[in-house]
Amino acid sequence: MLSDRFRTAVENGRIGEAGELFREDATFRSPVLFKPYQGREEVLKVLRAAERVLGLAGSFRYVHQLEDPVDRVAMLEFVTEVDGKQVEGIDKLTFDDEGRIRELKVMLRPASALQAVGARMAEEFPLVGLGLPN
Secondary structure, three states: OOOHHHHHHHHOOOHHHOHHHEEEEEEEEOOOOOOOEEOHHHHHHHHHHHHHHOOOOOOOEEEEEEEEOOOOEEEEEEEEEEOOEEEEEEEEEEEOOOOOEEEEEEEEEOHHHHHHHHHHHHHHHHHHOOOOOO
C-alpha cells in the first residue's frame, strides 16, 4: 500500500527518516490552523513536533488503514493520549504519481483533545524552528 512506509516511520518513531516520502512542495493541513504549512522542510518540522506531542512510538497507534489506489489517497486512523485526554484522529495522505506524499491533512476529535494538542504543539513549534504558516 502507498501509505505503508509512512505508517512504519510513524509507528517506529522514525519520522526524521521520512523526508524522501514527501514531495519538495508537500503541504500539511493542520486541524488547528486555517493556513497550511508548505514545503517538505516545514512539513517535517511539524511532524517532529507531533512526534513529541502525540507520543509517536509510545501511546500512539494506528487502528485502521484505508486506501484508494485509483485516487492515490490513504486514511490512517489513530488513537493516542495527550495530557490525560484520549485523542482520536485521522491522517489523510494524498500521493503523486511517483508515490510521494503531496499532502498530509490531520483531523482530530473530540474538541477537548484538539485544544490540548493545539496548545502542546504551540509549545513545541519554537523548539523545532517553526512559526505560524505564511
